Amino acid sequence: MINLIKNELNKVFKKKTIYIMLVIFIVFALFNVIVQKYSAGRYGDYVTEEYEVYKAQIERLDPNNAERLDTYIDVKASMDFYEIVLQYEAGTWRRAYVASEKSGVRQIVMDMTRARYLSRDEEKYDESKSRLDKLLADINVRDWDYIMRADLEQKKESLAGLQASSASAKLEIANAQVEIDALEMRLKYNIPYGDDSKKDYRAFAINDYISYEQALNFYTYGESGENANERELAKRTFVNQSAKARYIVETGDNLNEQSLRTIVADGDFMLLIILLIVMVAGVIVCDEFNKGTIKLLLIRPHSRAKILLSKYVASLIMIVVSAAMVYAIHIIIGGIFYGFGSLNMPVVNWNFADNSLSVMHPIAYLLLKLWVVLPKLILVTTIAFTLSALFNNGTVATLLALLASIGEPIVELVMNRYDLDFMRYFITTNWDFSSYLFGGQSSIEGMTMGVSLAICAAYLLVMMIVALWRFQCEDIKNI
Amino acid sequence: MSTILKCEKLVKDFGRKRVLKGVSFSVESGDILAFIGPNGAGKTTTIKLILGLQSITEGKVFINGINAKERFTKAIARVGAIVENPDLYMYTSGYDNLKMIARMYKNVGINRIDEVVKLVGLGKRIHDKVSKYSLGMRQRLGIAQALLHSPNLLILDEPTNGLDPEGIKEMRELLVNLAQNEGMAILISSHNLSELENFCNKVCIIKNGEIIEMSDINEVKQGAKIVFDLGHTLQKFALTREEIPYKVRELVAQGDDLYGVYEDAITLENAFFEKTGGNIID
Numbered sequence: 001m002i003n004l005i006k007n008e009l010n011k012v013f014k015k016k017t018i019y020i021m022l023v024i025f026i027v028f029a030l031f032n033v034i035v036q037k038y039s040a041g042r043y044g045d046y047v048t049e050e051y052e053v054y055k056a057q058i059e060r061l062d063p064n065n066a067e068r069l070d071t072y073i074d075v076k077a078s079m080d081f082y083e084i085v086l087q088y089e090a091g092t093w094r095r096a097y098v099a100s101e102k103s104g105v106r107q108i109v110m111d112m113t114r115a116r117y118l119s120r121d122e123e124k125y126d127e128s129k130s131r132l133d134k135l136l137a138d139i140n141v142r143d144w145d146y147i148m149r150a151d152l153e154q155k156k157e158s159l160a161g162l163q164a165s166s167a168s169a170k171l172e173i174a175n176a177q178v179e180i181d182a183l184e185m186r187l188k189y190n191i192p193y194g195d196d197s198k199k200d201y202r203a204f205a206i207n208d209y210i211s212y213e214q215a216l217n218f219y220t221y222g223e224s225g226e227n228a229n230e231r232e233l234a235k236r237t238f239v240n241q242s243a244k245a246r247y248i249v250e251t252g253d254n255l256n257e258q259s260l261r262t263i264v265a266d267g268d269f270m271l272l273i274i275l276l277i278v279m280v281a282g283v284i285v286c287d288e289f290n291k292g293t294i295k296l297l298l299i300r301p302h303s304r305a306k307i308l309l310s311k312y313v314a315s316l317i318m319i320v321v322s323a324a325m326v327y328a329i330h331i332i333i334g335g336i337f338y339g340f341g342s343l344n345m346p347v348v349n350w351n352f353a354d355n356s357l358s359v360m361h362p363i364a365y366l367l368l369k370l371w372v373v374l375p376k377l378i379l380v381t382t383i384a385f386t387l388s389a390l391f392n393n394g395t396v397a398t399l400l401a402l403l404a405s406i407g408e409p410i411v412e413l414v415m416n417r418y419d420l421d422f423m424r425y426f427i428t429t430n431w432d433f434s435s436y437l438f439g440g441q442s443s444i445e446g447m448t449m450g451v452s453l454a455i456c457a458a459y460l461l462v463m464m465i466v467a468l469w470r471f472q473c474e475d476i477k478n479i
Numbered sequence: 480m481s482t483i484l485k486c487e488k489l490v491k492d493f494g495r496k497r498v499l500k501g502v503s504f505s506v507e508s509g510d511i512l513a514f515i516g517p518n519g520a521g522k523t524t525t526i527k528l529i530l531g532l533q534s535i536t537e538g539k540v541f542i543n544g545i546n547a548k549e550r551f552t553k554a555i556a557r558v559g560a561i562v563e564n565p566d567l568y569m570y571t572s573g574y575d576n577l578k579m580i581a582r583m584y585k586n587v588g589i590n591r592i593d594e595v596v597k598l599v600g601l602g603k604r605i606h607d608k609v610s611k612y613s614l615g616m617r618q619r620l621g622i623a624q625a626l627l628h629s630p631n632l633l634i635l636d637e638p639t640n641g642l643d644p645e646g647i648k649e650m651r652e653l654l655v656n657l658a659q660n661e662g663m664a665i666l667i668s669s670h671n672l673s674e675l676e677n678f679c680n681k682v683c684i685i686k687n688g689e690i691i692e693m694s695d696i697n698e699v700k701q702g703a704k705i706v707f708d709l710g711h712t713l714q715k716f717a718l719t720r721e722e723i724p725y726k727v728r729e730l731v732a733q734g735d736d737l738y739g740v741y742e743d744a745i746t747l748e749n750a751f752f753e754k755t756g757g758n759i760i761d
Contacts, residue, residue: 003582003583004582004583006582007579007582007583010571010575010579011568011571011579014568014570014571014575015570016570291566291568291569292563292564292566293566293567293568295530295532295560295562295563295566296566296567296568296580296624297583298530298531298532299530299531299532299555299558299560299562300555300580300583300584301552301553301555301556301583301584302552302583303551303552473534475527475532475533475534476527476532476533
């Protein structure tokens with residue numbers, strides 16, 4: 001049997017298919033890495049650009065034209081606002097703070113502009129102007145943490161107000177609490193206000209933390225249309241994302257940075273892996289029939305069942321070969337572009353099984369990720385293999401198996417859209433165990449890992465019996 | 480002499496069509512059996528039933544006394560064969576092909592591969608890709624893979640196809656040697672009938688799924704005729720050597736001009752056409 005498997009692998013590696021796919025993998029990996037590398041990491045100074053835009057616009061507008069006064073006020077206020085922002089050096093916390101909504105500078109500038117052009121109330125203008133001067137003077141002399149503490153105090157006050165009032169919704173209170181937590185985190189981990197771009201990844205993570213926590217609050221306290229299962233799934237996503245954001249803030253590891261590590265941990269190369277395995281499994285039986293070489297195999301002292309099984313085992317081994325090829329190529333090419341250092345940074349996930357943070361090496365995470373899609377890979381291989389044995393047509397076998405794997409989300413969509421509950425027993429709805437990772441649950445309500453495994457095993461068994469039966473009683477036609 | 484291959488009343492149906500209607504014959508050790516018949520007579524089907532490539536509708540096949548239907552892997556262990564064409568893995572070398580075949584048997588080592596390669600005369604070309612081989616070379620490689628595990632029954636379907644005269648001569652010598660010195664039983668089907676008559680010792684003629692002649696080659700050849708060339712016509716008579724002078728006198732007495740008298744060198748092919756009544760598939 002081992003010799004038969006060796007022969008089958010020998011044939012696979014002697015054929016051109018695998019080398020053509022190798023080239024495709026390399027081209028894909030190069031494309032993937034280059035696009036990732038050069039699409040990210042460019043941050044222009046938007047403030048100057050905005051200022052120029054408004055400045056150009058204002059020259060074409062007339063404050064005395066009553067019809068377009070609103071537009072004039074908007075443009076003028078924006079231009080004045082950016083002029084103020086530009087007084088601060090780019091990249092400093094002051095500039096970021098002045099530019100952000102938090103400081104309130106933009107609102108005051110707007111008030112001033114309205115006072116002058118709309119209500120033509122110079123007194124009000126002066127009042128606003130002095131407010132602005134005071135605010136800017138404060139910003140100019142104070143440290144960032146002083147300002148932040150002031151903001152924090154203010155937020156705490158308003159939270160206390162909300163808690164005191166019986167009318168306030170739970171959601172509102174929870175969201176206010178999140179903002180307070182975020183500010184406390186900033187103070188604790190020395191994260192000044194930034195321009196919130198990805199460049200300042202810790203500040204970015206703080207913002208992520210706020211939005212995921214608030215989204216979580218919405219699904220906890222708010223009114224959303226989803227059913228209980230969908231809500232639970234959404235909540236789990238936000239818990240996980242928020243835990244990751246928190247991890248970035250606390251450790252300073254930039255988990256979102258585009259690097260070799262993100263290619264390994266987040267890259268989805270399922271289709272590439274499947275492409276090679278169906279191209280092998282889809283022809284491994286029928287090629288011998290079509291070329292007449294099956295006769296070379298069947299007149300040997302081995303039963304047909306053994307010969308078919310050796311081909312099946314060789315196809316399964318190709319799963320490992322295919323996955324190894326795809327990832328090895330990505331790691332090598334990614335390493336050339338990014339260096340291999342990022343592989344030291346862990347992959348972080350919230351583990352719902354024991355409600356703790358799971359911190360893993362990227363390669364370990366990759367293996368875990370492949371392990372949970374192994375049933376899918378095995379079943380796709382089996383589909384291609386069985387169809388190939390059944391119809392003796394490699395194209396049909398390869399394409400149908402590929403279609404089954406690509407059609408997975410479509411099946412689930414149709415199932416949810418039309419409420420077709422029987423589709424939960426389909427092969428595609430059960431073969432991917434990724435959702436069970438880290439104590440997760442199935443996207444289909446009531447499905448458990450055990451049930452899905454049993455369904456997968458049943459499909460596998462039926463397909464293998466059909467293939468064996470067909471291969472056993474097949475007459476070798478004249479060629 | 481022991482019986483190596485024995486077919487008993489083999490019947491094969493394809494759907495409603497009965498392509499083999501009770502084929503029985505046997506091959507002894509040391510025999511070279513010419514298995515001949517027109518296209519569609521059932522030659523290849525018979526071979527496929529023997530080799531287990533197609534299921535047997537009725538009847539039995541015994542190889543080395545083992546029922547091939549019941550204990551296939553044991554029965555087939557000492558059989559080497561080429562069916563239809565020498566179909567080999569074109570994308571790899573001849574040597575690789577042989578190595579893969581060798582792996583399927585227990586006791587076939589590298590030495591045996593080299594031996595067989597030498598035997599069929601492939602020489603250094605064995606390391607070339609099979610797709611670069613001529614048909615004749617593929618035929619040689621086909622024989623090599625059939626001989627690799629030292630079988631005692633060799634079944635060859637059209638083995639001379641594509642070989643040049645030199646190659647045919649070599650193969651003939653090889654097969655005669657195997658039959659005579661190693662006691663191998665050989666079953667050859669071929670369309671190239673004139674090539675077979677020189678070295679096979681038995682002939683089996685099949686037509687429309689039935690064996691219509693099964694005898695020693697010499698018996699088939701008997702019934703040779705003497706041709707009398709009368710200028711305007713050729714007359715043929717089945718005569719013994721002693722009867723010829725009398726016939727000559729008889730013809731001369733009739734006033735015929737006799738231009739020549741010679742033995743009609745009846746070939747297997749003629750005998751074949753006589754028996755089958757030409758190449759008609761029903």
